[in-house]
Amino acid sequence: MLNKEQRDLINQHYPLAEGLTLEQLEQIAESRSADSLSDEVLVHFLETANLLYRSGCPFISDADYDAVFLAELARRHPDHPYLLTVEPEPAFAEKTIDLPVRMLSTEKAYSQDAIEKWLLRIEKTAQELDIDPETLRFRATPKLDGYAAYDDGQTLYTRGDGRKGTDITRVFDRGLMVAGNGQRGQGAGEIVVSRLYFQNYLAEQFENARNFQASIIKEKELELPALEAIERKAAMFFPFAQLPDWQGTAAEIREHFTDIVRQMPEKVDFDVDGVVFEVTDEVVKQRMGSTRHHHRWQIAYKHNVESALVNVLSVTPQTSRSGRVNPVAELEPTKLSGAVISRATAHHYGMVKSLGIGPGTLIELTRSGLVIPKIERVVTPKPPQIPDDCPSCGSHLVWDSDYLYCLNKTHCPAQIENTLEHFFKTLGNIDGFGAKTIEKLHAHGVNSIYRIYQLALNELVDMGFGEKTSQNLLDQLQRSRLQSIEDWRFLGAFGIYRMGLGNCERLLQHFPLNRLFELSIEDIVAIEGFAEKTAEAVVESLKLIKQDFEQIFGLGFNLIETAASQTLAQIESPVSGKQIVFTGTMVHGTREDMQKEAKRLGAKVANTVTGKTDILVAGEKVGATKLNAAREKGVQILSEQEYLAFING
Incomplete structure (x- = not known):
């Protein structure tokens, strides 16, 4: 389990x-x-x-x-x-700081009767204050199922234990937007991700939305899916003050309760696990006060979960655009929460294997309101149904922890569009080849990077691109070949399994591009940071992309060769072996230029200030977060001018 x-x-x-x-x-x-x-x-x-x-x-x-x-x-x-007391957040083991205000949990109710008792307590308090209960106003808002945080305009805090939290202002440095009017300093809220965006783009990489939200908050550098979600404003900090709401009297809550709790979750495209009711009168709120756990003037109604025992008919493998093969349990049609359910995700094949999910398995299926059906538990296990080959292309599947993957990125129909888009996005020196362009090209039979580079003007026009757009696309393709880029970035563009840009650079510090396809598992394992399973997957992936790589490499890209690790070790410079973070706007060149120069001098470049950081180079328009983090961790802070004098001195 x-x-x-x-x-x-x-x-x-x-x-x-x-x-x-x-x-x-x-x-x-x-x-x-x-x-x-x-x-x-x-x-x-x-x-x-x-x-x-x-x-x-x-x-x-x-x-x-x-x-x-x-x-x-x-x-x-x-x-x-x-x-x-407020349930703590032990997952974040960073230094805690005092919260500007206490952040409490919310009292929960699972029936209308419990809401009625809460209303009666509010009305009794109003009478004690000589306030007519009929004049009281109440607010109902969706109960977001995200990560609670507090923004005072300078710092964003996790809720922690309600009194002390951790500083996660770095999420704003990473580009996270504030929902609503976009203004900082609106107090309590939650970090959330669009439900639709998660289902379409993230469900393949993350088991649930909370798992994804945790990846945004943690101190480690963000991976591409998280960065893209932030850039597309699919992930954001949503202040409670900006939430859509219903307002009315206690009598109206009693009369329209069913409609309110049904309609409120539909007002936002985020995971919602209930509706929050609160009285708005400040005098009543002050008299009601709070326990150490929750405010008495506020309550959350949560839907009861419906469940049923259901037989599994089969487990269908589905290859995602990322190559992960996801199991879908085909079920005997069962009605839950007003909908007939015939399929449910099993999350990953590790779950299928360990719980025994296959034809004849009896499961408990749960669903609450708009929530996706969930396999709550296995009642009667059966032999698990696990595929050996990719259902899309027939390639042999490999295990990675609990997951099964198809490594045939360039020829697997289910992965082709993702492969094409990933190539151009990773190159980073070409515009115009986003998801819509790739989708249109693929619809017209263009299914490889090499084929895209062979396109002619008349072909693009025949596909429905305007003549000017078609010429711009061809110009961008030409630019991508002529403009210099690092060889490790070029290698990373092929989306080799378990080969992020860092691993690509590490590999090319030991072997040049023209030797990669000769490497054995032993050659790769000998490099620090590569485990045997990773090496096995890399060797297998390289075999699959060899033909495509040689064709594309032959187009004549202007590649900057990675310095060998021995050369890096011999470099003598003031920053050799030091970890450097660049922040702010640079005058000497772009931030990327500065990073390249630092690497050439033997430095290690990172994006986030940690205890391992040696130097923070601060350009213009620097946010306070990285500066404060550097001061707290004793990191040397240099202006751009001081840094240049340091490396040239």
Whole structure:
């Protein structure tokens, strides 16, 4: 039940000798019963479930967490400290800082009766203040299922434990926008990602939206899918003050409750797990106050989850545009939350294998409101149905942790458009070949990079491109070959499995481009940073792209050869071996120019200030985040002029 990422998180944060074994955690989760657990075990299980949820890797449902395990603790010990404090965010082990205001959790309700009791408490408080309850106004907003944060205009904080959080202002430096009016400093909100964008572009790489949101927040450098989501404004910080809302009286809530809770989640294209109600009168809010866990003047209504036991008919493999082969469980048609469900994702083949999902498997299927159907648990396992070959091109599939991949990027029909778009995007010196252009070319039978470079003006015009647009595209293709680019970037453009740009550069520090296809697994393993599994995948991927690579390489790209590692080691310069981060606008050249020059001098270039950073070079218009991070970590800060004098001195 627990995958590798979940197990690693548990081992990292909770030494198992002090709590439960992984097997015991799995057994408790599968039993969905807390009656027989000791108080100590119950709390440890809740802490573990909270850790995984806030790390983007949940292993039990919200409903089970609240209604089974948290409810059992509340029944035994209504004043238990775990119930009276904000669930912490242990996944972020950075230095904590005081929050400008307290950020609390939200009280939850699972029925209209619970909302009615809350309304009565509000009305009673109003009467005590000599305020006519009928004049009170209430606000209802979608309950976003993202990462809670607080923006005071200078710093963006995680919620942490409600009193102390961590500084994640770096997400704004990375380009994250503020939803609504775009203004900083609007207080509490959540980091979210468009539901539609996630389903179309990210579901192949991330198991769920929270997993993706965690990747944006963490200190490590962002990968391409996260950067693209930010650039396309699909991921953003949404202040609660900017949320679409419903406003009315308590009487109107009672009369239109069903319509309100049905319509509010539809007002935003983000994951929503309920509706938040709050009274707006400041005097009443002040009198209601709060517990150490939640504000009494606010409550969240969460939909009850519907479930059913369903038989699996088969497991269908689907090759995504990234090459990951995803399992889809074909089910006996079953009605849940008003919809007939006949398919459900099994997330990955590691889950299919470990849980025994195949023809005849009996599963519990859950669905709540607009939420995608989910396989909650396997009741009766059967032999798993796992493919050996890619359903799109027939190539042999390889395992990577819990996932199956097709490595045939250039000739697999399911991956061709993604391969073409990735090539031009990674080159970075060509415009006009985005998703729409690639889609149009592919629709007319153009299915390789080499074929694109062979296109003539009349062919493009016949495909429906205007004459001027067609000429611009040809000019851009010419430019991409003539303008100098690093050979490691050129290699990275082929999308070789497990070969990001960093690995491409590392490989070319040891072997030139013209020797890559002669390399053995042993040759690659000998390079620091390459494990045997990675080396095996690289060798297999290189075989698959050899013909395409040689054709494209033969077009005569202007490649800058990577300096050999021995040469780098021998370079004597003031920055040799140092890790440098460049920030702000540079005068001496572009930031990319400065980075290239630093690498030529033997430095290691990074984008984020960490404890390993030696020098931060600050140009003009520098944000406070990186400067503050550098000061906190004792990193040397140099202006552009000071840096140039340093390397030339």
